[in-house]
Every structure is written in structure tokens, then in C-alpha cells.
Amino acid sequence: MKLLDVRNLKKYFPIRQGFLIERTVGFVKAVDDVSFDLERGKTHGIVGESGCGKTTIGKTILRLHEPTEGELLIDGEDTTFYFFKKKDALEHLNKNYFSLPAFNNGGKDLEPHQLKIYEAYKKANKDPKKALNFLFEDRRKKMKMFRQKAQIVFQDPMSSLNPRMTVGQMLSEPLIFHGFAKDIDEAVKMVKDLLSKVGLKPYHIDRYPHQFSGGQRQRIAVARAISVNPDLLVLDEPTSALDVSVQAQIVKLFKKLQEELNAGYLFISHDLALVRFICDSVSVMYLGRIVEQGDSQKIFDDPLHPYTRALLAAAPIADPKKKRNRKDLVGGQVPSPINRPKGCFFHPRCKYKIKGLCEEKYPPMYKIDDNHYVACHLYSDTSLKGGEKA
Amino acid sequence: MQEKPILDVRNLSTYFDIAEGTVKAVQDVSFTLSKNEVLGIVGETGSGKSVTVKTIAGLIDKPGYIAHGQILFDTDEFSRNGEKTTIDLAKIKKSMFSRIRGRHIGMIFQDPMTSLDPLYTIGRQMSETIIHHDKVSEEEAKQRAIKLLEQVGIPNPVERIDDYPFQLSGGQRQRVVIAIALSCNPEILIADEPSTALDVTVQAQILELMKELQEEYQSGTIFITHDLAVIAEIATKISVMYGSYQMEIASAEVIFENPMHPYTFALLNCIPRLDVKQAELAPIPGQPPVMMEPPRLCPFLPRCERATKKCYRELPEIEEIEDNHYIRCFNPVTKKVSVVKEDIE
Numbered sequence: 001m002k003l004l005d006v007r008n009l010k011k012y013f014p015i016r017q018g019f020l021i022e023r024t025v026g027f028v029k030a031v032d033d034v035s036f037d038l039e040r041g042k043t044h045g046i047v048g049e050s051g052c053g054k055t056t057i058g059k060t061i062l063r064l065h066e067p068t069e070g071e072l073l074i075d076g077e078d079t080t081f082y083f084f085k086k087k088d089a090l091e092h093l094n095k096n097y098f099s100l101p102a103f104n105n106g107g108k109d110l111e112p113h114q115l116k117i118y119e120a121y122k123k124a125n126k127d128p129k130k131a132l133n134f135l136f137e138d139r140r141k142k143m144k145m146f147r148q149k150a151q152i153v154f155q156d157p158m159s160s161l162n163p164r165m166t167v168g169q170m171l172s173e174p175l176i177f178h179g180f181a182k183d184i185d186e187a188v189k190m191v192k193d194l195l196s197k198v199g200l201k202p203y204h205i206d207r208y209p210h211q212f213s214g215g216q217r218q219r220i221a222v223a224r225a226i227s228v229n230p231d232l233l234v235l236d237e238p239t240s241a242l243d244v245s246v247q248a249q250i251v252k253l254f255k256k257l258q259e260e261l262n263a264g265y266l267f268i269s270h271d272l273a274l275v276r277f278i279c280d281s282v283s284v285m286y287l288g289r290i291v292e293q294g295d296s297q298k299i300f301d302d303p304l305h306p307y308t309r310a311l312l313a314a315a316p317i318a319d320p321k322k323k324r325n326r327k328d329l330v331g332g333q334v335p336s337p338i339n340r341p342k343g344c345f346f347h348p349r350c351k352y353k354i355k356g357l358c359e360e361k362y363p364p365m366y367k368i369d370d371n372h373y374v375a376c377h378l379y380s381d382t383s384l385k386g387g388e389k390a
Numbered sequence: 391m392q393e394k395p396i397l398d399v400r401n402l403s404t405y406f407d408i409a410e411g412t413v414k415a416v417q418d419v420s421f422t423l424s425k426n427e428v429l430g431i432v433g434e435t436g437s438g439k440s441v442t443v444k445t446i447a448g449l450i451d452k453p454g455y456i457a458h459g460q461i462l463f464d465t466d467e468f469s470r471n472g473e474k475t476t477i478d479l480a481k482i483k484k485s486m487f488s489r490i491r492g493r494h495i496g497m498i499f500q501d502p503m504t505s506l507d508p509l510y511t512i513g514r515q516m517s518e519t520i521i522h523h524d525k526v527s528e529e530e531a532k533q534r535a536i537k538l539l540e541q542v543g544i545p546n547p548v549e550r551i552d553d554y555p556f557q558l559s560g561g562q563r564q565r566v567v568i569a570i571a572l573s574c575n576p577e578i579l580i581a582d583e584p585s586t587a588l589d590v591t592v593q594a595q596i597l598e599l600m601k602e603l604q605e606e607y608q609s610g611t612i613f614i615t616h617d618l619a620v621i622a623e624i625a626t627k628i629s630v631m632y633g634s635y636q637m638e639i640a641s642a643e644v645i646f647e648n649p650m651h652p653y654t655f656a657l658l659n660c661i662p663r664l665d666v667k668q669a670e671l672a673p674i675p676g677q678p679p680v681m682m683e684p685p686r687l688c689p690f691l692p693r694c695e696r697a698t699k700k701c702y703r704e705l706p707e708i709e710e711i712e713d714n715h716y717i718r719c720f721n722p723v724t725k726k727v728s729v730v731k732e733d734i735e
Contacts, residue, residue: 049589213677214435243434244616245693248660248673270590273619277662277671297667314594316619317665318658320642324594324623333559333592 001076001112003264004038004061004232009070011053011060015338028337030056032288033070036281040231041258043265045279045296047272047311049334052285054268058234061266062150071096074149074232076112081135082142090132093117098128148178151230155237157217161209167195167220168205171227178228190227197260198223198253215246219253226257234266239274251278272315276300281371284308287337287345293365294372304374306330306350344377352378394464395422396577396610397446402459402480404438404445411683415441415454417634420708423578423610430625430642431614434678437631439614443580446479446612447495448487456480465494465577493523496571496609500583502563506555512539512566513551516573523574538569541606543599561592565599572607579611585620597623618661622646630654633679633689636708640715650711650722653690688718696721 011031014024030053038044046054059065061072063083072080078096081089097103097117102110104126107118117135124130154160162170171194172187174180181187192202198219209217218238225233235254239247251274258265269275275282275296282299284292284307292305303309306328313328330349335341341348347358354377363377404416416438423429433439444450446461461479467489469475479490491497499505507515516538517531526534532551539547542565555563564584571579581600585593601624604611615621621628621642628645630638630653638651649655659672676693686705691697700720708718 049591215677243678244618244661245434245657245674246677248662248671249675251662251671252673271662272590273662273664276664277668300664300667310591312664314591315664316594316597316617316623318619318622318646318661318663319665320622320625320646322665326598329594329598330591331595333561334589 002037002073003040003075004266005071005073005076006037006057006061007035007071007073009034009057009060009072010068011056011065012068026338029288029340030337031060034283034285034288034290036283036290036293038232038264038266040264041262042280043258043267043278045267045269045275045282046285047269047275047282048285049270049311051287051334051337053288053337054270054285055236057285058152058236058266058268061232062152062234063146064152071113073113074146077116078113079142079146082139082146086132086136089136090128093132093135094128097121098126098131144178148228149230150232150234151225151228152234152236153218153221153225153238156241157214157221158209158241160221161217161224163209166206166208167191167200170220171195171224174224174228180228194223194227197226197257199249213246214242215249218242218246218250222250222253222257226261226263229261231261231263232266233261233263234268236268237270240269240271247274254278272300272311284311287334287340289345290365290373290375291346292374292376294369294374298369298372304368304372304379305346305376306352306378307346310349344375354378393424395424396464397423398460398462399423399446400460400462402442402445402461403457404441404450404454405457406454408453413681414457414634414684415681416445418708419459419631419636421629421636421639423612425577425610426604426608427627428604428611428613428625430621430628431612431631432616432618432621432628433631434616436633436678436681438634438681439631440582442631443582443612443614446578447491447497447580448479448482448484463490463494463578465490467494489523492519492576493574494576495578495580496574496576498564498567498571498579498581498584501587502560502567503555505567506563508555511552511554512558516551516566516570519570519573534573535569538573539566541572541603542566542569543595544569559592560588561595564588564596568596568599568603572603572609575607575609577609579607579609580614581611582614583616584613586615586617593620600624618657619664630657633684634681635689635718636716637690637719638715638717639708640712644712644715648715650715650724651717651719652694652696652721652723655723656693656695696723 009031010033012027012029015026016022017025046057048054060067071078081092084092102108103118103121110118120134121131124134168191171191175187175190181190191205195202195204200219239250267279279296282296283290286307292308303312309328310330313325332349343359343361344363347353357377363375365373365375366379367373368379400420402416402419406413406415419442431439445456459480462476463479464474464476466472466474513535516535520531520534536547536551544550544562544565585596613624625642628642629636632653638654649658656674660674674693679689688701688705691701698721706718706720708716710716
């Protein structure tokens with residue numbers, strides 16, 4: 001079963017204007033209809049330039065933002081509505097489940113996550129409100145479990161670690177909260193183990209974050225994230241604030257820990273070379289949408305979307321003899337996410353745009369190959385590249 | 391016959407006296423810069439690369455000072471008969487620097503939002519430099535500014551010249567900063583991480599622009615970055631810095647193909663590459679050094695896998711090991727084998 005299954009995730013931030021009487025004048029569609037999945041022990045990368053919504057995806061999955069729409073399945077269970085208020089949860093269930101035809105005629109051919117909700121629905125005699133009450137019975141427990149299952153490592157360890165807490169306090173808190181340690185003594189022992197696991201020394205336990213270097217601080221942040229044996233680890237640019245020589249150490253640490261924990265990593269980065277090295281599969285994002293998705297090898301060796309090609313052409317290569325592919329470079333910059341272009345969002349910068357089509361219609365996702373999808377009109381011709389609508 | 395370099399830095403050291411002691415930010419740095427040469431200075435945080443160029447541009451203020459060294463620069467700026475004389479930028483007065491900076495040394499910094507004044511239009515900021523140095527009328531300065539904006543690829547320069555910095559995007563702002571740096575046709579251009587704050591597609595545009603302008607203006611450029619891939623793209627000569635010292639200086643090809651200093655060697659092995667699929671990265675163990683009162687030893691020593699007994703006794707001098715290939719090491723990497731793997735076995 002898939003560890004994480006993100007389906008049609010949307011996150012819109014309202015733009016409010018006005019004094020005293022605030023009105024919503026529009027939305028920033030930070031994440032707009034994004035789907036991907038992740039298995040245990042694998043790493044999925046999300047790349048894109050600033051403002052493409054990659055960080056928002058990570059935060060929404062962890063419920064640091066509430067999704068506007070869409071489903072987040074963890075281990076085949078819809079966890080989306082557990083964090084909602086009752087009214088919103090009911091709306092979510094009505095929209096995604098109770099209105100399905102299968103729910104009202106016997107519950108045939110339902111997916112596992114739908115089946116769980118269907119059972120509650122049946123038990124409540126098809127009364128949505130009662131069904132919600134059944135589902136919310138163990139809500140607290142479910143939420144706590146989710147918090148233990150999903151953890152995050154942020155970009156800047158100086159701002160993600162509390163400067164007034166020692167390493168020991170910081171690391172023992174989650175252990176005690178989630179019941180991994182019965183008392184302080186046991187927690188201290190576990191913290192010391194954790195520290196050596198991430199390459200620090202047990203005597204670091206009584207130090208404060210400012211007493212460490214940048215790389216060591218990031219190790220503490222990693223230790224905190226893995227302390228509760230998470231299944232899903234969101235890594236939001238975890239090495240961008242570090243020097244290259246230290247970056248390699250942290251990357252190696254992530255790889256080692258992944259083998260131990262068998263966790264799924266969601267790796268968010270703008271560094272293409274790093275993503276190539278660390279990720280099994282990749283989603284390339286532009287203005288809130290995924291433009292290309294697939295196995296890492298396919299994306300980097302055979303990029304299809306003009307934007308992916310532009311990104312790869314733009315990234316400098318650490319070899320003076322290799323020259324970049326100037327043909328695919330693009331001019332201009334990313335437009336504002338408030339006012340996205342009509343049609344394909346990339347068309348104003350695209351060299352391969354088809355007149356009359358790309359300006360008008362946003363392309364659907366085409367399946368090109370096993371696990372290789374691209375949202376571009378260029379691949380609509382099935383005879384050309386074997387593309388079919390996915 | 392080699393051309394006489396336009397800038398000759400000899401044994402430059404810059405220290406900062408602070409309450410806790412002396413921070414030796416730059417020690418014993420020497421290099422020459424010729425016309426139409428791009429010298430890349432690459433190093434990690436705190437390696438002294440930025441302080442080196444700030445010292446050259448006379449931008450070091452108290453508590454910092456130049457402890458040793460010379461910065462020799464040929465110019466006719468201060469001579470009466472118009473002949474070029476060699477002056478030492480390390481010795482001249484602060485007030486004299488305002489005739490050097492902008493006129494002879496142009497600078498581009500990392501964050502264009504902080505290097506442009508938000509309260510003035512870009513046209514005014516551009517003509518200010520031109521009027522100060524070339525003593526031309528406002529109208530003429532404006533015309534030159536428009537021409538410069540066109541050169542750096544800003545569309546509709548006649549209209550955009552009255553824009554404020556916030557009306558431009560990050561990439562365009564950096565283009566304006568480049569235009570200002572080039573406005574008086576300086577002999578030396580200093581670029582301190584000019585593309586780091588930009589997105590990768592915009593970074594590529596700025597690098598392409600800088601390469602084009604380099605061909606046109608033929609200035610000597612000092613390009614600072616922590617990104618080895620960027621330096622490979624643009625530099626002709628590379629100086630690798632670590633812990634306030636220069637570790638290795640050579641042409642760009644030699645640095646990437648035949649690095650001899652253990653630090654350069656290890657650094658190239660630990661970066662992820664876009665063009666090839668790597669199975670493993672080889673991280674450098676340990677942490678970068680703290681620059682507070684360091685011992686007079688090689689700063690890379692605690693992390694070095696090729697350290698010898700001699701390394702613990704004295705600091706190696708920077709020496710020419712091949713033609714135009716300088717390194718500071720007693721035990722250079724001479725064979726093209728992976729040292730890291732050897733040591734693990």
C-alpha cells in the first residue's frame with residue numbers, strides 16, 4: 001500500500017482587501033490540482049522556482065496549512081477531514097464520498113479508503129451527520145498518530161530550533177508526548193542514542209542551538225524529526241542553508257536513515273543536481289501545477305516539457321568543458337501567481353508554443369511512458385510520442 | 391609575452407579586531423588580474439572570499455583593517471600629466487577611493503534589492519554615478535543610462551528609466567545593478583555572488599548577459615561564488631579559498647580536471663552533479679574552521695585525509711607546482727585516483 005497518495009490537492013490563499021469590511025478579491029492558487037504518490041523507502045522530489053508552490057505542498061501535506069480541496073491518503077486512509085472543523089469535514093465527506101453513486105447502492109468496487117468511510121455511512125443508516133460522528137469518535141487519536149507518522153525538516157535550522165531549549169529538552173519532548181519514553185531517564189537515554197545516530201556526540205545533550213555550527217544544527221533538526229519513527233519525512237530544502245562540503249554529509253545521513261527507518265521522503269528543492277542524486281521520482285512544478293512527473297532518470301535524461309528542458313538548460317554544470325544547451329533557455333521570469341496567464345501558464349515564455357492552442361487551453365496530463373507524465377500540448381499527438389490522456 | 395596585469399594583489403591580509411580577539415578573515419592572499427580575464431574566487435561561508443574583494447574596493451571599515459599586503463593598481467586617475475602610475479590601494483586615503491570606486495572598479499552585489507536605493511528611480515541612481523565621475527550634464531547622463539539599460543536587456547528603457555526598484559523583478563534589478571557597475575567603463579568589475587539570489591532560469595540569463603558584456607567591455611572581472619557549477623560556467627582562472635587562505639590557483643580547466651589540493655579534490659567529489667548520475671557522494675568530514683585566533687597551520691588540516699606530520703608543525707607556503715598552477719600543500723594529490731576510497735580500505 002502506498003504511504004502517501006495525494007489526489008487533486010488544492011490550496012488557495014484568499015487575497016483580502018479593504019479596511020474594516022474585508023472582502024476577498026481573489027485567490028493565490030499556490031497549489032492547484034496536484035496529484036502524486038510516494039511509497040515507503042522511496043524519495044519523491046518536487047522541483048521548481050520560487051513561488052511555484054513547492055513549499056506549500058509540503059506544508060499542506062503536514063497540515064500546517066489546511067487544504068482547500070483534495071484528498072491526502074496516508075497508508076490508504078483519508079486523513080484530510082480529521083483536521084477540519086465539523087462543518088468543513090461534513091462538506092468534504094459529502095463531496096468526495098457520500099455523493100458517490102456506489103455509496104448509495106451497495107458500496108461496490110470501492111477503494112480501501114472509501115470502504116472505511118462507507119462502513120461508517122452504513123452504520124449511520126446513510127445519515128451524513130451521524131456518519132461523521134462515528135468517524136470522529138477516535139479523532140484525537142488519529143490526529144496524534146498522524147503527527148507521529150509525518151515529520152518535517154525545514155531549510156534554516158536556526159529558525160526551526162528553539163534557541164531557549166537545550167538539545168535534550170528539544171528531543172525528549174516528542175518522545176514523551178508520543179509515549180516512546182515512559183519517563184525522563186528513559187528519554188535521556190534515547191536522546192543520546194539519537195544524537196549518535198545523526199553523527200553528534202552524547203555530551204551535546206545539554207547544549208543550546210547557538211553552540212553548534214550550521215551543519216550540526218541541521219543534524220539536531222533531523223534527530224528531532226526521526227525521534228518518533230516517522231513514516232513520512234518532508235524535507236523542505238534541508239541543505240540550502242549549508243555549505244557544499246557539509247551538504248554532502250547531511251545528504252548521506254538522509255540516505256542512511258532512510259534505510260533504517262524505511263521512510264518515504266518528500267524532497268522539496270530548487271537544486272536540480274541534488275534532486276537528481278537523491279530522488280527516485282520527480283514532479284516539476286510551475287505556478288502551482290505539476291507540468292511533468294516521472295522517474296528521476298526519465299525526467300533528467302529525457303525531459304519533455306519545455307519548462308523542464310529550460311530548467312535543466314539553465315542549471316550550470318560543474319565542468320568548464322561542458323556547455324549548456326542554449327537552445328532550450330528561456331527569457332522572462334515566472335509571472336505572478338495572482339494573475340496567471342491564460343491557457344498554458346508557460347506559454348508566454350515557451351519557444352515551442354502552438355499558436356491558437358497554448359494561449360487558450362491548459363493542457364491535460366499526457367501519459368508518455370510508464371510513470372512519465374507531461375502536461376503539454378506538444379505531446380497530444382499520440383502517434384508522435386505514444387502519448388495518451390492520463 | 392604576457393600582458394602586464396591591471397591588478398596585482400600581494401600577500402594581502404585583512405583582520406578584524408573584535409572584543410573576543412582578532413578574526414583573521416583574509417591571510418596572505420596574492421593574485422593578479424589581467425584585462426579580459428575572469429578570476430573566480432570560490433569558497434565556503436567564512437572562507438574570506440567576500441572580504442578579499444571588499445578590501446580591494448576599499449569597503450572595509452572599523453574594526454576591520456588591512457594588516458599586510460599591497461594592492462597594486464595602474465591608473466592615471468591621480469597623475470597630473472596623464473601618465474599611468476602604479477598606486478597601492480591598500481595605502482590610499484578613504485577620500486581618494488571615491489574616485490576609484492565606480493570609475494575604475496565596478497561592483498555587483500548579491501541582493502539587488504539592497505544594493506539599489508528604494509527611494510530613487512533607477513534613472514537617477516544610474517546618472518548619479520555617471521555625473522559624479524564623468525562630470526557630464528544631467529541630460530547626457532540620462533541618455534547614457536538609457537543606452538546602458540538597453541545593453542543589459544531591459545525592454546522599453548526610455549519608459550523604465552523612471553521606475554523605482556520595486557517595480558522591477560529580481561532579474562531586472564540585477565540587470566540595473568550591472569548597468570550601474572559598467573556605467574563608467576571600469577577596468578575592474580567585482581561581482582560578489584551576483585546570481586545567488588535569483589531563480590535558476592533567471593540566473594542563466596544573468597550569466598549569459600555577463601558573458602556577453604565581458605566580451606564587449608573586456609574588463610578584468612573578479613567573480614565570487616560558493617557554487618562550483620557557476621564558476622565552471624564563467625571563470626577563466628579560479629582561486630579556491632578555505633579558512634582565510636588561498637588553497638589553489640589555476641586555470642578553470644586545471645582546477646576541474648586536475649585538482650591537486652586535497653580540499654579542492656574533496657570539494658569536487660562531494661558536489662551532486664546534474665550531468666551524470668552518481669551512486670555516492672563523498673562528503674568531507676568535520677566542520678569548516680572558526681576564524682577566531684586560528685593556529686598558524688593549514689586550515690584544512692582537521693578535515694584532511696592526506697595530512698602528514700609536517701602539516702602539524704608548519705603552514706605550507708603557496709607554491710607553483712606546475713605552470714600557472716599554485717597550491718598551498720605539503721602532500722598534494724598527484725595521481726588521478728579517488729583518495730577517499732583508498733583511505734576507507
